[in-house]
Structures are given as C-alpha cells and as structure tokens.
Amino acid sequence: MTMFKILLSLLATFFVYSKCAVADDIEDRVKELEAKIAQMENKGGAKAESSSGSSKIYGNEFNPSIGIILNGKYNNFSMKSAEPAVKGFVIGHEGERGREGLQLGESELNFSSNIDDKFYGSMTAAIVKEDGEDKVELEEAYLMTMPNFNLPDGMSLKAGKAFWTLGYLNEHHVHADDFANRPLPYRVYLNKGWNDEGAEISYTLPTDYYAEIGGGVFRGDDYPVKGGDGESPGAMSAYARIGGDIDQDQNWRLGVYYVDGDNSGGRAGNDGDNTFKGDSTLYVTDFKYSLAPTGNVREQELTLQGEFFARNEDGTYDDVVFNGTSYGWYVQSVYKFNSRWRGGLRYSQMESAGVPTGLIGTNMDGEGYDPTSVAVMTDWTNSEFSRVRWQFNRDELASGSEDNQITVQYIISIGAHGAHKF
Amino acid sequence: MLKKIITLIIIQFSFSSTLIAKELNVFACEPEWKSLVEEIGGEKVKAISATHAKQDPHHIRARPSLIAKIRRADLIFCSGAGLEVGWLPLLLQKANKTVQPGQLGYFIASEYTPVIDIPEKIDRSHGDVHPEGNPHIHLNPNNILLVAKELNRRLSLIDSSNKSYYQKQYNNFINRWEKAIAIWNKEIASIKGKKIIIHHKSFDYLFNWMELDEIASLEVKPGIPPTASHLNNILQNINSNPADIIVISPYDPTDGALWLAEKTQMPFVTLPYTIGGNEESKNLFALFDSSIKILQNALYDK
Numbered sequence: 001m002t003m004f005k006i007l008l009s010l011l012a013t014f015f016v017y018s019k020c021a022v023a024d025d026i027e028d029r030v031k032e033l034e035a036k037i038a039q040m041e042n043k044g045g046a047k048a049e050s051s052s053g054s055s056k057i058y059g060n061e062f063n064p065s066i067g068i069i070l071n072g073k074y075n076n077f078s079m080k081s082a083e084p085a086v087k088g089f090v091i092g093h094e095g096e097r098g099r100e101g102l103q104l105g106e107s108e109l110n111f112s113s114n115i116d117d118k119f120y121g122s123m124t125a126a127i128v129k130e131d132g133e134d135k136v137e138l139e140e141a142y143l144m145t146m147p148n149f150n151l152p153d154g155m156s157l158k159a160g161k162a163f164w165t166l167g168y169l170n171e172h173h174v175h176a177d178d179f180a181n182r183p184l185p186y187r188v189y190l191n192k193g194w195n196d197e198g199a200e201i202s203y204t205l206p207t208d209y210y211a212e213i214g215g216g217v218f219r220g221d222d223y224p225v226k227g228g229d230g231e232s233p234g235a236m237s238a239y240a241r242i243g244g245d246i247d248q249d250q251n252w253r254l255g256v257y258y259v260d261g262d263n264s265g266g267r268a269g270n271d272g273d274n275t276f277k278g279d280s281t282l283y284v285t286d287f288k289y290s291l292a293p294t295g296n297v298r299e300q301e302l303t304l305q306g307e308f309f310a311r312n313e314d315g316t317y318d319d320v321v322f323n324g325t326s327y328g329w330y331v332q333s334v335y336k337f338n339s340r341w342r343g344g345l346r347y348s349q350m351e352s353a354g355v356p357t358g359l360i361g362t363n364m365d366g367e368g369y370d371p372t373s374v375a376v377m378t379d380w381t382n383s384e385f386s387r388v389r390w391q392f393n394r395d396e397l398a399s400g401s402e403d404n405q406i407t408v409q410y411i412i413s414i415g416a417h418g419a420h421k422f
Numbered sequence: 423m424l425k426k427i428i429t430l431i432i433i434q435f436s437f438s439s440t441l442i443a444k445e446l447n448v449f450a451c452e453p454e455w456k457s458l459v460e461e462i463g464g465e466k467v468k469a470i471s472a473t474h475a476k477q478d479p480h481h482i483r484a485r486p487s488l489i490a491k492i493r494r495a496d497l498i499f500c501s502g503a504g505l506e507v508g509w510l511p512l513l514l515q516k517a518n519k520t521v522q523p524g525q526l527g528y529f530i531a532s533e534y535t536p537v538i539d540i541p542e543k544i545d546r547s548h549g550d551v552h553p554e555g556n557p558h559i560h561l562n563p564n565n566i567l568l569v570a571k572e573l574n575r576r577l578s579l580i581d582s583s584n585k586s587y588y589q590k591q592y593n594n595f596i597n598r599w600e601k602a603i604a605i606w607n608k609e610i611a612s613i614k615g616k617k618i619i620i621h622h623k624s625f626d627y628l629f630n631w632m633e634l635d636e637i638a639s640l641e642v643k644p645g646i647p648p649t650a651s652h653l654n655n656i657l658q659n660i661n662s663n664p665a666d667i668i669v670i671s672p673y674d675p676t677d678g679a680l681w682l683a684e685k686t687q688m689p690f691v692t693l694p695y696t697i698g699g700n701e702e703s704k705n706l707f708a709l710f711d712s713s714i715k716i717l718q719n720a721l722y723d724k
Contacts, residue, residue: 117524120515146515146522153518154493204493204516210486243486248474251485290485295474296673298481339647339675383646 064113064121065416069175071105072410079403086184087398088326088352088366090269090276092191092223093130097181097395097405104129105409106174108139112416118149124173139163139173139195154206159199165214165239166257167307168286170194178303178334180391180407183348184373185309185328189282191223194259196235210243210253220261224282224311227265235261250291257284263315274364276322278315284308299339306331317359324353332375340382346375371397385413446581449492449521451500451510452479453697454560455531455569457706459499461595462574466584467497475698478673479505480645484512492517495527497580499573502530503537503557526579532557534572535565539626552644560696561628563603563710570595602707609714613721617665619656619682621648621674624695628713637665640678648678657685667720671695689720 075098077083083097105128112122124140142160145151163171169186170193182192198218205211220234221227228234241255260281268275285308292301309328316322330348337343352366359365373396379389393405448469450456456471463469470491473479479501482488492498492513498521500506514522521527537555559565574592578585614633618625621640629636638656640648660682668690670679676692683690693713694703702712 144515147517147519148522154516156515204489206494207490210490212489244490245485245487251487253486290483294476294673295482296477297483298478299675 064111067108067110067112067416068414069106069108069110069173070410070412070414071107071175072103073105073180074102074408075100076406077403078405079401083395083403084398084401085269085363086188086350086371087369088364088371089188089350090274090363091188093270094192095187096270097403099129106137108173108175114146115143118146120144120146152203154204155201156203157199157201161195161197162200163193163195164198164200164216164218164237165202166190166194166237166259166282167255167284167309168288168305169307175411175413178332178342178344179346179375179377180389180409181375181393183307183330183332183346183375184350184371185307185330185348188328188350189224189309189311194222194224196220196222196225196228198233198235200237211241213238213240215239218261220263221265223267224259225261225263225280226267227263227277228261229265234264235259248295249293250289252287252289254287255285257286258282259284269363274317274359274362276313276315276317278313278322280311280313280315283310283312297336299336301334301336303334304331305333313353317364318362320356320358322356322359322364324355326353327351340380341378342381343378344376346373346377348373367399369399371395373397387411446496446577447494448497448499449495449517451498451506452560454706454709455499455501457697458566458570459497459573459577461706462570462588462591463577464587464591466581466587467577469499475694475696475703476672480508482509484509488513489516492521495521497521497527497529497576499529499531501532501557501559503532503554503559504552505557520580526576529573529576531565531569531572532559535559535562535568538630539623556623556626558624559627560706561625561713562631563599563606564631565627566599566706567596570599598707602710606710606714609718613717616667616717616721619660619665619668619688621670621679624671624674625669625693628693632714632717637663640668640670640674640682647675653678653682657682660686660688667691667717669693669717672699691716691720693717 077097077100085091086095106126108124108126110122110124112120115121121143122140126137126139128135128137138161140160140162142158142162144158145156147153151157163173165171169177169182170190174182174193186192196218198216200214200216202212202214205213215238216236217233218225218235218237219228219230225235237257237259239255239257241253243251243253245251258281260279262279263277266275266277267280287306289304290297290301307330310325312325314323328348328350330346332344332346334342334344350371352364355362355365373393375391375393377389377391379387381387387410389407389409389411391407391409393407395403395405397403445466445468446463448456448459448463448467450459450469450471452473453471453475456469459467459469472488472491473482493516495517498517500510519525532554537559539556541553570592574588577588610632615635617635617637618629619638619640620636623639623644626636638659640653640656642649642652665688668679668683668688670676670690670692672692672695679690682688692700693716694700694709697703697705697709699709700712703709
C-alpha cells in the first residue's frame with residue numbers, strides 16, 4: 001500500500017514537473033502539446049482531464065433512480081350521506097369521491113433505470129389506505145426498448161403494466177394532474193386510470209411536424225375493459241396524434257385513441273351491480289394548447305385542455321341485451337400567474353345511453369339526466385418538488401343531488417424525479 | 423386494424439430510409455451551439471435550436487415540435503452538466519440510434535471543457551443544484567475553442583465526405599476567435615474586480631474569465647425564485663458592503679432586480695447570455711463584444 005502511494009506521488013510529481021517545464025516553453029508549444037493530450041484522451045474514449053468531476057464513479061452509480069411522491073389532503077363534503085352513483089353509469093371503486101377528513105393520498109414509490117443499452121425499466125408502487133387497511137397497488141411495472149434496440153428508428157415497444165397511451169391525462173401520474181381529482185369521464189370509464197397488463201408499440205414518424213402512431217394488445221382486465229381471462233388478449237388499442245408549434249409562444253397537440261375489449265368475464269360495478277358482458281369500444285379524442293409568453297412555461301402559462309369520450313357497448317347488462325353509446329367530456333383551463341401561483345377551472349359532464357325496458361330503474365337508467373362536475377383550484381408551487389393546492393368541487397351526479405367538496409392538498413416529490421411528459 | 427397500422431409503419435419506414443439527407447440535421451439545445459455549428463458546418467449543416475435566448479433552458483417542455491425535430495437529427499449538440507435534464511432524456515427516447523449517448527451523434531459540450539461550481543454537498547434544500555457543476559460553459563471564450571475542436575472532429579467523422587470543408591471552416595473560425603480573445607482580454611482588464619449581483623448562476627464562466635466578483639444572487643437558492651425577505655437581506659448587506667452592478671439574463675424575471683436597483687441606485691443591466699439575447703448578439707463574436715460593452719458602459723457611467 002505504502003509502496004503504491006509512493007509510486008503515485010512520484011508519478012504526480014513527475015506529471016506536474018513535466019507540465020511546468022513545458023510551461024516555460026514558448027506559447028505555441030503549449031497549445032500543440034495540450035491539443036495532443038486532449039486528442040489522445042478523446043481517442044481513449046475518456047473525457048477531458050478537466051471534466052473529471054462529471055465522471056466520478058460512486059458506489060451506488062448503478063442503482064436505479066428512486067423517487068418518492070408524498071401526498072396528503074383534507075376533504076370536506078357537503079353531502080354527508082353516501083355519495084350517489086353517477087346517474088346512468090356503473091363505476092368502479094377508484095371512480096368514487098374518496099374519504100372525508102384528513103388523510104394521506106397515494107404515496108408513490110418509483111424505481112427506474114436503464115437496464116442496459118437496449119432496455120429501460122420502471123416500477124411505481126402506490127401505498128393507499130382502502131377499507132381501513134394499507135394496501136400496495138402496483139401502478140406501473142414495465143420495460144421499454146431504447147433506440148439502440150434493433151427496431152426501426154422512432155419505434156419503441158413497452159411491455160408490462162403501465163399507464164398506456166389514451167387521451168391526455170391517462171399517461172400522467174395523478175400527482176402531476178392540475179386538479180385534486182380526475183374529471184368525470186376518467187372516473188366513470190377508466191376507474192381513474194387505465195393501466196392494464198399488456199404491450200404497446202409506438203412509432204414517431206420522421207416528419208417535419210410531430211406525428212406518432214401506435215397500438216397495443218392487453219389482458220383486458222382493467223377499466224375500460226374487465227374480465228379478461230388471459231387466454232387470448234382481451235383488449236386492443238390504437239392511437240394517432242399530431243402536434244406542433246404555432247409560434248414561439250404557442251403549441252398544441254391533438255390525438256385520437258381507441259380501446260376495444262370483449263369483457264368475457266364480465267365488468268361489474270363497485271358494488272357488484274349491473275355486470276356488463278360483451279364488446280365495449282372506447283373512443284377518445286384529446287387536445288392540449290399552451291400559451292406561454294416567450295415560451296417560458298415556468299414563469300407564466302395558459303393551458304387549455306379537453307378530452308371527449310364515447311363508449312359503445314354491445315352485449316348484455318345482467319343478461320338484458322344492451323346496445324348503446326354513452327358520452328363523457330371535460331374541458332379545463334389553467335393559468336399560471338407567476339412562477340409560484342396557478343389557478344384553474346374545469347367542467348366535466350356525462351351523458352348516458354338510453355336503456356332497454358329490462359334495465360329501467362337500475363343504475364344504468366340515466367332518466368335523461370346528465371351528471372356534471374365543476375372544479376375550481378388554485379395552487380402554490382415552491383420549487384419543482386413541492387406544491388400545495390386548494391380546490392372546490394361541485395358534483396351533481398344525480399338529479400337533485402349536490403355535493404360541494406373542498407380539498408386542501410400537498411404534493412411532495414423526493415429524490416430523482418423523471419421529466420414529465422408534455 | 424393492427425394490420426393496417428403495421429403496414430403503415432412499414433411503408434413509412436421504407437420511405438424514410440430511402441430519403442437521402444442533403445444536409446446534416448443538427449439539433450442544438452441552445453442558440454450558442456446552433457451558432458457554433460453553423461460557423462464550422464457552414465452550408466453543409468441545417469441546425470435548429472431547441473431553445474431561444476428569451477427562454478430558460480432549464481425549464482422547457484418536451485413539446486411535440488421538439489420531438490419531431492430530434493427525430494430527424496443526425497447530431498445532437500447540447501451543454502450537458504444537467505442543464506437539459508428536465509427534457510432532453512424524454513426527447514432522446516424518440517431520437518435515432520446514431521444520436522444516443524455514447525454515439526458520435528450525441529455531443530455534450532461540457533464533457534470537453536473545465537466545469538466549475540461542482541457542489542461538494544448535494545442536497546435539495548440548497549435549491550435546484552446541478553451535481554455535475556455549472557452548465558453555462560459557453561460564456562468563457564476559451565471553452566468555445568475546446569468545444570469547436572471536438573465539434574470539428576465529430577462533423578468530420580459523421581459526414582466524412584465533407585471532412586476537408588469542415589477543417590477549412592474550423593481553421594478559419596479558430597483563427598478569428600483567437601484574435602478576438604486577444605482583443606477582449608485587453609478590453610476586460612479595466613473592469614477586473616468589480617462586484618456583481620446576479621439573478622442566477624448563469625454568468626459564472628463569464629465573470630470567472632473577466633475576474634469579476636460575484637457577491638450575491640437574487641434567487642434564494644439556485645432555481646428558487648427571489649422572495650421579499652431575501653431581497654431585503656441583500657439590500658442590508660449591500661449597505662455595508664456596496665456592489666457595483668446587478669446583472670440578469672434575458673430570461674430572468676426583472677422584478678427583483680428592478681426593486682433592488684431602485685433602492686440602491688445601482689446600475690442594472692441585462693447581458694445577452696446567448697445568441698439573440700439582444701439585438702447586437704447575432705453570432706458568438708457579437709455576443710462577447712456586446713456583453714463586454716454593456717458591462718463597460720454601465721460601470722464607467724457610475
């Protein structure tokens with residue numbers, strides 16, 4: 001060891017000395033030598049000597065990035081009795097309004113890393129309280145091919161469990177949302193979000209404007225499709241979207257999506273009522289527009305966003321033949337006053353399909369009523385990693401039912417935090 | 423349906439591979455690199471910059487138009503050192519194989535220059551710190567030489583048929599740049615040691631080179647916007663230890679700097695920071711000319 005140290009210091013001395021000697025020489029020679037050294041280093045694939053700070057190797061260099069999202073809230077509902085069902089629809093548990101009072105939201109734990117030169121992997125688990133018990137919900141666990149994988153340029157394959165490409169919000173984690181709860185169509189059709197098990201391929205076209213197409217096959221056991229038995233893919237999807245800049249300040253994106261499934265095992269609502277069996281197809285179209293003076297979204301921004309859903313169901317509800325199309329949509333606008341404060345407004349509405357006589361009087365019977373929800377929010381962002389939000393929400397889910405909800409919420413991000421999608 | 427999509431994809435792919443690129447498509451993350459690649463690549467390159475001078479390069483979004491641009495890039499040319507960490511990784515997922523990290527087409531300038539401000543302790547309570555050090559390397563003209571040299575090498579390898587063209591352009595640029603540095607070195611001698619208040623550590627390389635003394639920053643911590651109490655603190659410190667000038671970049675908000683300038687009667691200037699940062703800064707030479715002139719004027723007026 002000592003021997004090694006002596007050798008090292010000798011080497012260092014020699015190095016310093018040799019540099020000094022050269023420094024005495026004429027200026028041109030210095031340049032020539034330095035250039036040669038730099039060239040040699042570059043050829044060896046190493047970074048230039050002076051940048052060694054960025055190539056330090058730590059013991060945990062190869063560990064995955066770890067990110068934690070903490071999220072807590074206080075809910076106050078004016079309607080103290082149980083929330084009424086969304087008139088004309090059968091929804092899942094996640095689509096409900098949640099608990100009242102002080103509570104933790106979903107605490108998310110994310111690990112992600114490049115696996116090797118060809119694959120990227122990510123896992124996100126959410127710890128939530130359900131029925132008085134802490135439960136771990138696997139939100140995402142997927143691998144994705146990197147451009148080095150031998151697919152054509154611009155093409156990528158993602159497999160596992162993930163928030164698949166559908167509309168605008170679905171690909172984003174809830175903590176990145178602009179509002180404390182999801183709009184009605186997400187609560188009704190997607191049980192908050194669609195993260196079935198499956199595989200999806202996407203292809204970005206080499207065009208001047210942005211254009212991407214893709215599609216996938218899935219197990220078919222997560223809203224909007226349930227009851228896939230795994231024998232054959234129970235659901236499939238396809239999408240296309242385009243986007244671009246209008247000028248330095250404005251940009252937009254537009255997409256069309258579709259998910260089709262056969263609900264072979266049946267899709268039941270939260271309370272086990274009105275089980276649907278048969279073919280369901282969900283069509284979605286979304287748009288997002290952003291206006292930021294000089295393109296600095298961090299200082300000021302106005303966004304306008306909307307998604308329109310149509311669901312066609314052809315099958316049976318509790319053995320009653322049913323064929324109908326229902327609709328849901330929302331539009332929202334969020335304005336960022338300055339780097340810390342934002343305010344937003346959102347309106348969402350559902351329109352159920354007419355029901356056959358056999359379903360009259362059930363939850364499926366909308367009686368011509370269109371459930372609505374209005375939300376107003378303002379939030380304060382200290383850094384990219386912390387945010388506090390206040391939201392007022394008014395749900396009118398059934399005729400004569402008004403529920404005024406107030407939510408105060410914090411969202412904290414700790415550790416590595418991947419960039420958010422557009 | 424799926425069949426249709428796959429057919430579409432195949433058709434699209436076969437089309438794109440038969441297209442022969444006439445110019446090298448360069449995706450520069452910042453305007454300074456677009457300008458540099460145009461100096462050396464000349465008519466053989468077609469460069470775009472993902473950000474412009476009025477935009478904070480830390481905080482842009484991986485918006486659709488950028489995906490389309492990076493998808494077609496033959497060379498990605500960025501500062502690195504964490505500057506683009508919020509958006510470049512997302513874009514890279516959509517880029518070609520030849521521009522992925524480790525490839526010739528992925529050129530990170532800060533890997534070829536000295537990097538300053540490398541924090542000894544990394545803790546988010548210190549703000550949005552860059553563990554890799556300060557990424558705004560282009561504001562030391564000596565760094566431009568180092569980056570230009572590597573850029574020439576990369577261009578010659580990626581587009582070897584134009585190797586001699588790039589070499590000629592490079593020699594010409596280096597020649598002019600070294601002469602310019604010699605002139606600038608004389609010009610900045612007069613402002614050495616002046617005390618500066620900044621908004622964000624965007625100009626550390628410039629001030630290091632000019633040997634100016636940075637005594638405070640308007641941001642509470644890097645990336646955390648100024649607060650009233652922090653500005654008051656600065657004001658009190660200045661009263662006992664006067665500074666000479668407040669400097670911000672075109673993308674910094676002006677309110678904090680204006681407030682302090684009013685309270686202290688200190689001159690307050692906006693340095694161009696990059697190409698297009700002010701009307702004069704049309705290329706790299708003009709960027710340094712203009713920056714020096716602005717500082718000289720403000721400091722001599724005092």
